[in-house]
Amino acid sequence: MTTVAIPYHSGYGHTEVLAQKVAEGVRDAGQTAVLLKIESASQDFAPFIEEITKADAVIFGAPTYMGDVSGVFKVFADATAGVFFSGAWKDKLAAGFTNSHSFAGDKGHALASLTILAAQHGMNWINLGLAPPNVTAAERGPDALNRVGSFLGVAAQSDNASPEVTPPAGDRETARLLGERVAKAAVRWAAGASAAA
Numbered sequence: 001m002t003t004v005a006i007p008y009h010s011g012y013g014h015t016e017v018l019a020q021k022v023a024e025g026v027r028d029a030g031q032t033a034v035l036l037k038i039e040s041a042s043q044d045f046a047p048f049i050e051e052i053t054k055a056d057a058v059i060f061g062a063p064t065y066m067g068d069v070s071g072v073f074k075v076f077a078d079a080t081a082g083v084f085f086s087g088a089w090k091d092k093l094a095a096g097f098t099n100s101h102s103f104a105g106d107k108g109h110a111l112a113s114l115t116i117l118a119a120q121h122g123m124n125w126i127n128l129g130l131a132p133p134n135v136t137a138a139e140r141g142p143d144a145l146n147r148v149g150s151f152l153g154v155a156a157q158s159d160n161a162s163p164e165v166t167p168p169a170g171d172r173e174t175a176r177l178l179g180e181r182v183a184k185a186a187v188r189w190a191a192g193a194s195a196a197a
C-alpha cells in the first residue's frame with residue numbers, strides 16, 4: 001500500500017472540493033490518501049512536513065489568487081525550505097491542482113509554481129494525462145473532463161457560487177482521475193524501487 005499526501009489551501013471551499021475528489025481517486029486506486037488542509041499562514045507546518053516525508057507521492061493544491069498560488073499556500077511552500085536542504089523529498093512523485101474564477105485566470109502560472117516547488121525538492125512531476133475536450137459548445141460543457149484544457153495539472157473553474165454547486169462535475173471528476181493516476185504511478189514507482197534494491 002502506498003500513501004499519497006495532499007497538502008492544500010482553500011480560502012472559500014472550492015479548492016477543497018477538488019482536494020476531496022483527489023483523495024477519492026487515490027482511494028479508488030486502493031491506496032491511502034492523507035489530506036493536509038492548510039488553515040492559515042501562522043500554523044505550525046512541521047506535522048504536515050512529517051506526513052509528506054513519510055508519503056510516496058504528494059499532490060499539492062492551491063486556489064489561484066492574483067495569478068499565482070494563494071499567499072497562504074506560498075507560506076507553506078516557503079516553510080518546506082528545510083526539507084530542500086535535507087533532500088528528504090527527493091525522488092518522490094508530485095502533482096498539482098488549482099482552481100479559479102476565470103476560465104484562464106492565469107491558473108497555468110499557479111500550476112507552474114507548484115511544478116517548480118516539486119522540482120526544487122527533486123521530485124518527479126506527474127502531469128494530468130487527459131486530453132482537452134474539443135472546443136465545441138456541445139463538448140466543453142460542465143461535465144467535460146479537463147474542461148479548460150490544462151496539461152500540467154488540474155485547472156478547475158468555479159463560478160461565484162457555493163462550493164456545493166461549483167466547480168462543476170467535469171472538474172471534480174478530473175480531480176478524481178488525477179488522484180487515481182498519481183496513486184497508480186506511486187504503486188509502480190514503489191515496485192520499481194524494491195525491484196532495483
Ligand SMILES: Cc1cc2nc3c(=O)[nH]c(=O)nc-3n(C[C@H](O)[C@H](O)[C@H](O)COP(=O)(O)O)c2cc1C
Nearest residue numbers: 010011012013014015063065066067100101102105
Ligand atoms: C485574493 C483573490 C485573488 C484572486 N485572483 C484570481 C485570479 O488571479 N484569477 C482568477 O481567475 N480568479 C481569482 N480569484 C478567484 C478565486 O480563484 C476563486 O474564487 C476560487 O474559486 C477560490 O477558491 P477557494 O474557494 O478554494 O479559495 C481570486 C480570489 C481572491 C480571493
